[in-house]
Structure formats: C-alpha cells, structure tokens
Amino acid sequence: MKPLIDWxxxxxxxxxxxxxxxxxxxxxxxxxxxxxYTLGSASMFxxxxxxxxxxxxxxxYVPDPGHAYDSVRYINEHVLLGGFIHGLHKWGATxxxxxxxxxxxxxxxxxxxxxxxxxxxxxxxxLFLLVMGFSFTGYLLxxxxxxxxxxxxxxxxxGQTPVVGPYVAKVLKGGSDLGAATLTRFFAFHVLFLPALTxxxxxxxxxxVIWHGISEPPERxx
Amino acid sequence: xxPSTPEDVSRRGFLGRMIFGLGGAxxxxxxxxxxxxxxxxxxxxEAEDWVDIGSASSVKPGMPAKMEFVERKRDxxxxxxxxxxxWVLTSNxxxxxxxxxxxxxxxxxxxxxxxxxxxxxxxHTAVFDVDGRVVSGPPPRxxxxxxxxxxxxxxxxxxxxxxxxx
Numbered sequence: 001m002k003p004l005i006d007w008x009x010x011x012x013x014x015x016x017x018x019x020x021x022x023x024x025x026x027x028x029x030x031x032x033x034x035x036x037y038t039l040g041s042a043s044m045f046x047x048x049x050x051x052x053x054x055x056x057x058x059x060x061y062v063p064d065p066g067h068a069y070d071s072v073r074y075i076n077e078h079v080l081l082g083g084f085i086h087g088l089h090k091w092g093a094t095x096x097x098x099x100x101x102x103x104x105x106x107x108x109x110x111x112x113x114x115x116x117x118x119x120x121x122x123x124x125x126x127l128f129l130l131v132m133g134f135s136f137t138g139y140l141l142x143x144x145x146x147x148x149x150x151x152x153x154x155x156x157x158x159g160q161t162p163v164v165g166p167y168v169a170k171v172l173k174g175g176s177d178l179g180a181a182t183l184t185r186f187f188a189f190h191v192l193f194l195p196a197l198t199x200x201x202x203x204x205x206x207x208x209v210i211w212h213g214i215s216e217p218p219e220r221x222x
Numbered sequence: 223x224x225p226s227t228p229e230d231v232s233r234r235g236f237l238g239r240m241i242f243g244l245g246g247a248x249x250x251x252x253x254x255x256x257x258x259x260x261x262x263x264x265x266x267x268e269a270e271d272w273v274d275i276g277s278a279s280s281v282k283p284g285m286p287a288k289m290e291f292v293e294r295k296r297d298x299x300x301x302x303x304x305x306x307x308x309w310v311l312t313s314n315x316x317x318x319x320x321x322x323x324x325x326x327x328x329x330x331x332x333x334x335x336x337x338x339x340x341x342x343x344x345x346h347t348a349v350f351d352v353d354g355r356v357v358s359g360p361p362p363r364x365x366x367x368x369x370x371x372x373x374x375x376x377x378x379x380x381x382x383x384x385x386x387x388x
Binding site: 049052053056059060062067070071073074078079080081082084085088 | 252256259262298
C-alpha cells in the first residue's frame, strides 16, 4: 500500500494537496463556539447525502402526472429500503435549509463576511438561493395534494409581481396551467440545472474558504 | 489493561480516528442502504399472478372450452390490462389443462374443430389433437400450457405459457 501511495503522490503532489485542504490552520475556538465552525461542513455533508439519495430515487421516479405518484409509492412500498432512502432525502432537504441558515447566521454574527471574504459570502448567498430552488422544485415531485397546491400557491405568488409576474408564472409552470409541463420543468431544474450550479458554486465557495483561511472568532472589547 | 496516558493518545490522533471512525460508520450505513436499494432488483422474487378465469364447473368434460380472461400485469408502478383467452380442457372435472391460444408455429390463434375433435390453425394448416400433440403441419412442438389450479370451485391459471416436453 505504501509504495502505491508514494507512487500516486509523486505524480500528483497529492500530499501537498492534502496538506492545503485538510491540514491547514483553522481558528482556535474553545467550548461551544467551536461547534459553530462545523456548520459549513455539515451543510456540505447534507448536500452529498441529497445527491446520493436523489440519484437513487431518480432510478424509480417518473416526472409524469400519470405515474409520478405511483412511482413514489412504488419506491416506498416495493423497493428494498426505498422508504428509508426516500426518508433520508426528505429529512435531508429539511436539514439542508436549517443547517444552511445556521451557517449563515454564524458567519453574519461573527462578521466573517467582511473584507476580504465578501465573495465567499456572495457565493454562499447564491448557494442559499439554490437550496430554496431545490426545496421549491423538489416539493412538487411527489405529486400529491400537498405538492400540487403548494406549487399552485408558489407560482401564484410569483404571478403577483407587478408587470412581469404573469410571464414569470407562465415560465415557471411551462404554460398557463399547473400540469404535466410544470412537473417535467421542475424535475429538470431539480436534478439537472440546480445540481450543476450548486456544484459550481460549492467549488467557488470552498476555493475561497481555503484561499482566505477561516476567520477568527471576534474578540470581546475589553 | 493499563489506563492510557496523554502520551499514548494525542488529542489530534484521537480526533483523527474519530473522524475516520464516524465517517466510516456513516459511509457504511449509507453505502449499505444505497447498495441494497440499487441491487435489490437482483433478489426480487417474481410475484405469482394467478388469474381467475371462471367457474370450474363451466368446463364440460371432454369438450375444450374457450375461456376469456383479463390479465392484470404489474410492471413496477405501471399496471397494464391485457385481454386474452385460453382453451381449457378437463376429462373428469377435477384436473384441468389450459392451452396457450397461440399456435406454437408462429403464434396464430387456432380454433377447435368439434367434428374432427382437433385444434386447427388457419395460418399454415397446423393440426393438434385434443391432448395438444402435433398431428400435422409445421409446429415445432405441441401446444404450450398455462399452469392451472382450482380454488373453491374457481379455475385459476397463470398466464405464462410453459412448454410441454415431447
């Protein structure tokens, strides 16, 4: 094993990559405060969880009004551990929002968004908006009563925007009515566009986190 | 066992091991569940779909009866219905034989000729006797059969044809 690792590191410089990514200096925080620094990693873990469980769910899901509900029921009732994987994805979605918001609050109240880390914050806000997009589009996919009417309300809210509202609502719904075209649209956003954008922004966000290092907790004025 | 001293386990070493241990546990649970979910089709048992095709007493002994039925097939989350029929035969009213209504040559529906007491296929003039054996014509084997059983006076078949060994 050792010669193999050496061979690999010799050709990729991976030992230095490892040092830069994982053995870097991080702020010395004590007590409960130190836990606040785990929220970013926690968000990324949940994103990974959502990607894995989402890919598994997509194996047996059909974004079509005739089959969407039945395919979800098939996952829950007939696929081995299907209910568990679906449950992980559902609860992961909830915790994605909770942990993401807590992470933002920590950065905000510690002033960690200030110079030179503004761009990290901006990328983070972008990620938060993407999470909102995932939540909105993912909520429709089970195609039950709750999903349908939540999306009806959501698209109607968009429709209330002055001037452009009706057009925005039509673009969201893929037509004037909430139906088959809406479901495929939301599915495409949920599994193609949003994950690609999220991967990109996570890359930017993490690069900046490592580039600037993590900010110290603010000191109390004496 | 000696109690471990701070020199044995450094804080850094302990946390490192915790990360890999807990990370490994999480990966094992996720990988196991995800793997089981992904691989489950390989171990899934096929459901035995018996179809009720009518009353057992409606088949007169020695006289093949054409019995129609609706086959409800579950294909994951899609249920399809297919209308089909079977030629059902009994000699004593207890044991039943159900023939797949497709000729074993090229799948044409054959009919019962009650005068000659033979099944005749119009496509290529295949002829089968009442036991399903080939009398004349091109079929490679005798008529395929559906498994049958009688439950509470009702005749049930499984509409997956089985070949009869020659």
